[in-house]
Amino acid sequence: MSLFAAVPLAPPDAIFNVTTRYNADTNPNKVNLGVGAYRTEEGKPWVLPVVRRVEAAMAADLTLNHEYLPIAGLDQFVECASRLVLGRDSPALVSGTATAVQTLSGTGAVRMIAEFLHAFHPVKVVYFSSPTWGNHNHIFKTAGYGGDCQRWYRYYCKETRALDFAGMTEDLENAPEGAIIVLHSCAHNPTGVDPNQEQWKKIADILQRRRLVPIFDSAYQGFATGDLDADAFPVRHCVSRGIQLFGAQSFSKNFGLYNERAGILVAVTGSPDEAAAVKSQLKRITRALVSNPPNHGARIVATVLNNPALYQEWVDCLKIMSGRIKEMRLALHAKLKANGTPGSWNHVVDQIGMFTFTGLEPKQVEYLTDEYHLYLLGNGRINMCGLTPANVDYVAKAIHETVLAVPF
Ligand code: LMR
Secondary structure (H helix, E strand, O other): OOOOOOOOOOOOOOOHHHHHHHHHOOOOOOEEOOOOOOOOOOOOOOOOHHHHHHHHHHHHOOOOOOOOOOOOOOHHHHHHHHHHHHOOOOHHHHHOOEEEEEEEHHHHHHHHHHHHHHHHOOOOOEEEEEOOOHHHHHHHHHOOOOHHHEEEEEOEEOOOOEEOHHHHHHHHHOOOOOOEEEEEOOOOOOOOOOOOHHHHHHHHHHHHHOOOEEEEEEOOOOOOOOOHHHHOHHHHHHHHOOOOEEEEEEOOOOOOOHHHOEEEEEEEOOOHHHHHHHHHHHHHHHHHHOOOOOOHHHHHHHHHHOOHHHHHHHHHHHHHHHHHHHHHHHHHHHHHHHHOOOOOOOHHHHOOOOEEEOOOOHHHHHHHHHHHOEEOOOOOEEEHHHOOOOOHHHHHHHHHHHHHHOOO
């Protein structure tokens, strides 16, 4: 009898399997609108020029080596990344109540937060937006929050294709005191629908009054609006009000460092002593999970964030990326309108960030893939960066034909 005989086959990952299927398709018209990664106007991956230059300098610097990083990561990276999330003059940084460790990008940070809370927070209930990034539930389940521990707050309204603010706030009000609430700082994945600043303030009221435990998943700072400060508003606002929270910051998208897994976990606590204790426990979790984090991406980010000229170059890159996404939104919207595609498509321009939640239904998604070789998520999410001036016509026509052939 084999040791492995009883192991069932796991389902493929809903996002990465789209890439696998796209790669296997030999049709020349195929378009990948799946995984959230930036593409240039030519449809190619983009290594930011500022990243290339820093990497070249790193390769030439013979004082650098491949020694282990400390368990909490590269100090200068953790420090400048914390300032980016919380703001340079954040009260949490000034008072020493914030602490942070380097993580394997945002995903690693969310997993570490889940591990930490499972060990130290008595309320074993976590709320996700409905819908949320497919990996959130999976991460929390793996960290011990299975079954009834997982709940949903209303977020996206199918009819209006916009935020269900009343539903969201009602569900947060009714969450048990101390419940963990996973929030997206900006550019909500998969819907591209964010609360505005006034709405965030009301959400903060509830978080504070109900003593909820917010986790801000921040995978797109700089991508939503092109403005790093505006995209960090929800976190910074909560901190300014004295709300204790966690942040999971990724540098995959805004630095194009997808496979370098550069990120940090930030915790805003009640005192410097608490911060020190929390950090010590986070280091123990890191040691048990991955021993210590990788260096390459962290060093690139630290070098850029700590040098005003490089920083400015990076901000310019962010503007190019977010600007291209906005252009593609306008182009797709204009073409769907010009084609007279049934339905309202204003959400294509109203939503922000990398994704549009098209509203296309699973049967329509299947048709788009089978007939037109368009690869998108089964829930109708498309990565706007997969659109280019060369393929947007084709994509708009394919959506048009699909909606006619397979009505809503
Ligand atoms: C996505 O949502 O496509 C990205 O965040 C990539 C991932 O890890 O799922």
